[in-house]
Amino acid sequence: MSTMMKALQWDAKSEKLSMVEVPVPTVTNPFDVVVKVGFVGVCGSDLLVLRKIHPAAEKVILGHEFAGTVHAVGTMVTSLQVGDRVCVNPNGNCNGCRFCIHGQPHLCTTGKSAKNIRDLGIFWDGAMAEFCMVPADQVFRIPDDLSLQQAVLCEPYSCxxxxxxxxxxxxxxxxxxxxxxxxxxxxxxxxxxxxxxxxxxxxxxxxxxxxxxxxxxxxxxxxxxxxxxxxxxxxxxxxxxxxxxxxxxxxxxxxxxxxxxxxxxxxxxxxxxxxxxxxxxxxxxxxxxxxxxxxxSRINPFCFPKAISLVNNMAADYLSFQQLCVKVFPMEDYQDAIEMLKNGEITKALLQPSGL
Ligand SMILES: [Zn+2]
Ligand SMILES: [Zn+2]
Known part of the structure; x- marks a missing residue:
């Protein structure tokens, strides 16, 4: 397998989102997993990052709404196995501040850019890439009959x-x-x-x-x-x-x-x-x-598992992509995807980094 992968990286200095080649992430933290990205959504907040309205790291791979399959697991991960079909809660928090301790992780005051917080696709490398490294406790298995495409909706639905x-x-x-x-x-x-x-x-x-x-x-x-x-x-x-x-x-x-x-x-x-x-x-x-x-209303405290059940429940009758005006693009066509999204021709664009 190639050790390099394609990714869409935001660079605040040049104010550009561009396709780059970066190393495939490998698990070093025993509690991490690497997910092979099936589909990743382009979110309104990604567009706000590109306009410098939404905060983000100076240089980061975007993509926080995604589903895929587990590609590698850390030695301490017991809840997931290679090959599991999953979606990912991109929102990390510090687990130490007053708000986290009192059950309000979405109000965490430590700051999303802190080193111990994985805010995927905003301050930490995200999923507009063939592979994405994530903490196992932010990863959720999806039901067998829920497609990876529709599973991308779990993140926005959790919010x-x-x-x-x-x-x-x-x-x-x-x-x-x-x-x-x-x-x-x-x-x-x-x-x-x-x-x-x-x-x-x-x-x-x-x-x-x-x-x-x-x-x-x-x-x-x-x-x-x-x-x-x-x-x-x-x-x-x-x-x-x-x-x-x-x-x-x-x-x-x-x-x-x-x-x-x-x-x-x-x-x-x-x-x-x-x-x-x-x-x-x-x-x-x-x-x-x-x-x-x-x-x-901010983010999605404790809503991810509920969102997976909901999306699975609603998928057939309410969430066909044709009905919702969602379009899937190969990741290379990200500029077309962003253009159509900005023009209001579609409600959401999904990018497919690689064939599964
Ligand atoms: Zn989003
Ligand atoms: Zn906190």
Missing amino acids: VLHGYDRISPLLPGTRILILGAGIIGMLFAALFQHRGFSDVTVSEPSEVRRKTVASIGKGCNGVSPAELKSLSTQNDADDFGFDVVVDTSGVPMAIQQAIPWLRPGGKLLIFGCCPADKQLSFNPHDAWMKEITILT
Whole structure:
């Protein structure tokens, strides 16, 4: 076997993502495993890294949503064997700070760039490569009948599930607005349908993506932000309003516009990553009168095993790639993949580093 492999490496100095040849990782830490990457997703946060909005290491192989097969295991690893089909939780934490100790690893304050934290694909070499080295405790076996392609959705779904937990409980008949029909918006919409919520509106500027929203189920409909705005001015607030607004766009103005659309008792979930230097304003008197709740959701604490079960459960009826507008590319075609993603022609791109 070749000792070198192809990988997509981000270099902050040159502000470029490029295909490089690097050594295949070999297990040196006895608690590590090397995964042969089957498929790796290009995430919205990867695009933010390329724009220097999302923090990342100066030089790092990107890729944090992936599934593959175990290629090598460290001597102390007992939970996994070579050949196991797996997906990987990319989020490491320090296990020592106040938040980690109290069961909130996603709020770890040690800093993702610390040497003892494996933040895969952001601060530690990730999976846009033929092989990726990971700590065994971040690796999860997947069911036999779940494809490696669909298993890539376990990572984004683990984050969506945490968001869902944050806004729960939801009453039957809850009227929901999702801002943005990228993959996260689509996965939220599919989850709401799966859980029996049949009044889900998704606001999205891209026409292609709006059409894909309807394919999720008859309770889902895609509207343009302009349409939504005009509906809000034509209708009585109670007829028009929403019980839950989930922002997946990370656009502060979109969130600001939607806050007055919350019905009394409504909940806003800020899920998307907004630019760090942007503010938004809202009327605290109205918010108080309506007793609205503003929630945020970060990463995926303890959600990974639940996400695997969920994806396996939903795969056939809700998560076909055609339905979700997800496209698979050979890793060499990463530039095309990023372009299509940026243009809103697809909701997610999967890269295939090598044939399995
Ligand atoms: Zn991601
Ligand atoms: Zn910590």
